[in-house]
């Protein structure tokens with residue numbers, strides 16, 4: 001018996017027929033072809049698979065499909081504002097923060113949440129918010145500058 | 155009883171396959187206990203999932219039935235009374251830290267809950283999952299709750315059973331099917347408490363070693379009672395009673411406590427792992443004791459956030 005798992009992904013109502021313990025990141029990528037979220041560590045350490053579930057940043061490698069049933073999910077593909085870049089996306093581009101880009105879908109998800117929920121976040125708050133987003137290229141400084149810029153201009 | 159049962163006979167990932175897996179989202183504690191009882195050894199509670207979902211990485215099979223307990227209101231409740239705090243097993247680390255933040259006597263537990271893992275994991279991982287995971291030696295809340303003399307209540311169809319956390323740690327791996335950690339009961343004794351942990355890198359890492367400390371002082375400023383618990387060094391966290399005895403009756407003094415810890419640390423047999431050799435976990439204990447005792451004077455301790 002498979003009742004199907006109902007999800008709202010970036011505003012679209014979708015049904016998954018996957019095994020209920022399948023990690024959400026695999027449903028998003030393999031069933032719905034949304035390849036922004038990346039399964040890099042599958043352990044909750046790296047943040048490359050981060051999505052917003054009912055508004056909260058969540059590593060989608062650790063969420064079984066069945067528990068995402070009925071949830072509102074936003075992936076990096078669904079974060080642009082009215083077809084344009086959102087404030088953190090624009091700031092990351094302006095600060096030339098991206099290198100290889102592997103971590104960025106997750107960075108954008110975590111920082112979109114930070115910018116929209118903590119307008120008074122400090123540099124330390126940004127660093128703390130990114131402890132679950134590992135970047136092997138940038139050394140984080142430009143990412144933090146971009147977050148501060150987005151906060152200042154949002 | 156209506157159950158929201160999602161299952162399917164074929165796994166999308168043949169590597170992980172048992173033939174059929176299901177997740178039952180329990181609406182209430184009795185419903186969860188019924189499902190666990192009926193599922194027997196093939197079933198397990200699913201709390202935050204942050205340990206269970208990593209089973210494939212540990213080359214462990216998944217269970218064929220998971221009973222999700224994260225939506226059960228009484229398991230998500232925290233009750234703060236004059237003489238005890240009761241924490242539902244499905245309370246997340248983030249919720250626990252937020253609720254206890256203003257209660258100084260629980261600084262050790264607030265620190266354990268708010269410094270472990272990373273922000274997103276702390277909104278998922280639960281206190282019950284932290285205490286129930288036998289194979290996880292680095293659990294922060296275990297030593298924190300040991301030094302607070304916590305009890306746990308186990309629920310089953312046969313009724314509740316209360317026992318000390320210390321005893322629970324010896325029986326958790328053989329907890330009979332159908333039994334569930336219901337809540338943690340922490341007495342309020344107005345003690346001064348602190349959690350000192352050493353991750354390898356500054357952020358997001360498992361702690362190499364943990365020292366949790368709770369003391370009460372008499373009017374002269376001498377230690378009247380002391381509880382010290384050590385986590386992550388051995389496979390299961392435990393109290394360090396000889397160090398407790400060494401502290402009692404003396405003023406709190408970081409240098410003297412460090413010396414005592416250095417003398418007594420030989421009673422620990424560190425666990426080996428690819429990232430940290432066994433001897434190192436034991437070697438850092440005196441320094442963690444120093445940080446813990448010193449922080450009881452100054453108020454701040456532990457590792458920092460951020461990369």
Ligand SMILES: Cc1cc2nc3c(=O)[nH]c(=O)nc-3n(C[C@H](O)[C@H](O)[C@H](O)COP(=O)(O)OP(=O)(O)OC[C@H]3O[C@@H](n4cnc5c(N)ncnc54)[C@H](O)[C@@H]3O)c2cc1C
Nearest residue numbers: 044201202203204205206270271280282283284293294335
């Ligand atoms: C990247 C990362 C870093 C982490 N760092 C730390 C850290 O530094 N310190 C720390 O303490 N933790 C840390 N954790 C969390 C820790 O490793 C465990 O994953 C977590 O404690 C498990 O809690 P859970 O609620 O997710 O449990 P689950 O994964 O849901 O369950 C774990 C086990 O407990 C059983 N279980 C769960 N709830 C109950 C219950 N109420 N009664 C009986 N059995 C139950 C389950 O059946 C399963 O066997 C980290 C996790 C991740 C992913």
Ligand code: FES
Nearest residue numbers: 040041042047061
């Ligand atoms: S793949 Fe999910 S956190 Fe790394």
Ligand code: FES
Nearest residue numbers: 100101135136137
């Ligand atoms: S830009 Fe390469 S990992 Fe972050």
